[in-house]
Amino acid sequence: MIDRTIKIEISPVELxxxxxxxxxxxxxxxxxxxxxxxxxxxxxxxxxxxxVLRADVASKVRA
Known part of the structure; x- marks a missing residue:
């Protein structure tokens, strides 16, 4: 299986x-x-x- 996940950084302002x-x-x-x-x-x-929801969750996990 090929992983086609793309990872990006989203700043709090961009969110x-x-x-x-x-x-x-x-x-x-x-x-x-x-x-x-x-x-x-x-x-x-x-x-x-x-x-937005996924980015929000990811930002809280990193905090």
Whole structure:
């Protein structure tokens, strides 16, 4: 099995920016009237939120 894991460093400021991006994109997803665009935006919110949650957990484990 090939390990395709990519490791990146995210600073606390970058993590905060990503959290704000999730909030902004979630609000946008709710405001969109086009169902396809809203679904795509909601999908992006879930993806970014998953990244934020994993980065948040990793930062607490290192502390």
């Amino acid at each position: 905060l920016v990503l959290k704000k991006l999730v909030l902004i994109n979630a609000a946008l997803a709710q405001a969109l009237t086009d169902p396809f665009a809203a679904r795509e935006q909601a999908s992006m919110v879930r993806s970014i939120n998953e990244l």
